[in-house]
Amino acid sequence: MPLSKTHQEYWNKNLRMTAALLLIWFLATFPVIWFVRDLNTLSFLGFPLGFYMAAQGSLIIYVVVVWFYARYMHKLDKKYGVAEE
């Protein structure tokens, strides 16, 4: 099957979104763990922020990232007519 221009465009959009979401993923993980002591001086919902991020915050961000990706891709599939039914 030859590669059409729409396919190329679809794929590029997919890759760009993937990269953006991986960046959020990284930010919600690495710096938050590395700088936990500094973050603990801030307070969130009555928790030290650094502790809260490890206990619940980062986990919630991950779930939101995945949910957003699925929604975005679903729309993209429809727009480019590659959705399976």
Next chain:
Amino acid sequence: MTKIFNKLALSTSALLASGSALAATGAVADEFKWMTFAVFGVIIAITMGVTYWAAKHTHTTSEFYAAGRSVSGIQNGWAIAGDYLSAASFLGIAGLISLYGYDGFMYSVGWLVAYITVLLVIAEPCRNIGKYTMGDILAFRNEPKKVKTVAALSTITVSTFYLTAQMVGGGVLIKTLIGIDYETSIVGVGILMLVYVVFGGMKATTWVQIIKAGLLVCASLLLVFFVWMPYGFSLPDYLQAVVGDTKVQAQVAKLLGDKATTMTAAELGQRFLEPGLFLKSPIDQISLGMALVLGTAGMPHILMRFFTVPTAKAARLSVIWAMGIIGGFYVLTLFLGTGAAMLVGPAKIASIDPGGNMAGPLLAQYLGGGADSLLGNFFLAFVAAVAFATIVAVVAGLVLAAASAMAHDIYVGVIRGDHATPQEQVVAARVASVIVGIMAITVGIMAKGQNVAHLVALAFAVAASSNLPAVMLTLYWKKCNTGGIIAGMLIGAITAIALVMISPNMTYPQAVIKAAHKVIDGDPASEAKPAVEAKSGEGFSCELFATCKKAEPAKAAEDAKPAKPGTREKLVTLQAKLDAATDEADKKKVQADLDKVKKAHDKAEGDLKKFDGQTTSMVGLEKPFFLLKNPGLISIPLGFLAVIIGSLLYRDQRAEDMWDELYVRQNTGINAEAASAH
């Protein structure tokens, strides 16, 4: 077929019942054992019913390996969660949090963080290209026979490591919980799992995972409700109570040792929320983290789950559900872990199992009304049954993955050259499952008493260094070809295994003998030592290999210490004390101390005997040459590098020509069902 099935089911329940006769000691008191077995019985009956139903609907290859691609996104999400929440993450993480606070969360974040890479990078393309196994994905644009052989080898290696760890962990866990013999537990788990897999294939395995995940979530919600309710469901109030709890503060003080003497009670409580109580070496942690995050995407039993859904959309949906369930469960572990620390106390949890695995079950018992109440023991029985279901379900998924590599990749793909009737394929799959299952039981029994924790890390390291580079580069790199896949998979796997063989995970007789002598003879008195300044190392490679000087942190000045008596001396003094004691309560206490010391003494003596005359480890090393516990930091980049270099050297026009087709298929999923090894 049905007849054999019924017979097997009967003998399994008989086996489990006979377990009660063998029961020795466990977390469940003897008079409440019947309740545990009743709950076990109900769960086994339900899963057997599901297997019976699934067996009726499993005739074709697609039905056996991929549940006929009829699993909906939501169902698959629950099944993935069931696969993922192994006993280690269900009991282990709550335990680590209860003992070490903040550092325990590193595991939940670590496990979940991995799932994002699975979805964004691997899940969808795999669903669109693969058929039943990882070998199918790789065979798409490479030479099928060669890559399928290597892929199957790698799949079987990874599954065996993980399977062994699960079997041994499961046997120990069941023994700790209800006191069934180790061997009986292993055989019970093995036979039950075989019944699910052999008769029900992927369909039964999927439903067992779903049931188990559902039970797990219910049990956790129930416990969290009772833990949190007294605080009016307020987060800050709850956390204040944790930080202010004297048991938690005592645990922190114990972990910090001398450093804790200058801290106030409030500071100690606060310290529970900060890192460093459990994890010490950051480089080792990064290495372990890399293996976990990248290995998950290369785990064959996780990859396999994506072949069961009908569309790419369903694959995405299943990851959302899986993430939601797993994430939600881990969010709840905050309450399970800290609740157990506050209500049961770290000291008691560690006294039954030093790894903390009993935190959840003990918390359940406490919340139901304590060790003597009916409700408390019902709660405990329920959690124990969920743990049991967890082990069986995870093991079933792994056996199916290994069996499909054996039957579908090696037998059908390589030996029969893809020419086998559907009937032959299903028979091959069932025979392979039985072989893998029996192997798992045998290895499980042989590995009794071994420390298998490093096998989990090794399984993830091999998956990350061998499977992931091959799968990822064949999906995303045009020039990738057969040469690269073979080189990458072999070099990645061999490096990971070899590095573990020379790492601190192995047993080094000299160190064991030295430690045993120390236990028996005690520490001699030491003089006061001046403070030592931090030493800088001779470079980064010195942190990894024992070839040059490693950096060392500064040490505070030490006061002179009196000699510490060893067990030999203690035994004598305690025996004298026992003889002198007149009070009954005193006598009991001294006797308990005496038993404890005797146990330590016997263990040390046993070690001395076992390693007498040996000076080197299995591979002939006196001390570890590779200094990290996990090889990921080195073996993962090496795996990727080997795929790249191998591909560039090999050159294959067909692989490049197939790229366009793969490229389209990868993101559209057209013809996934028609896909076969080209």
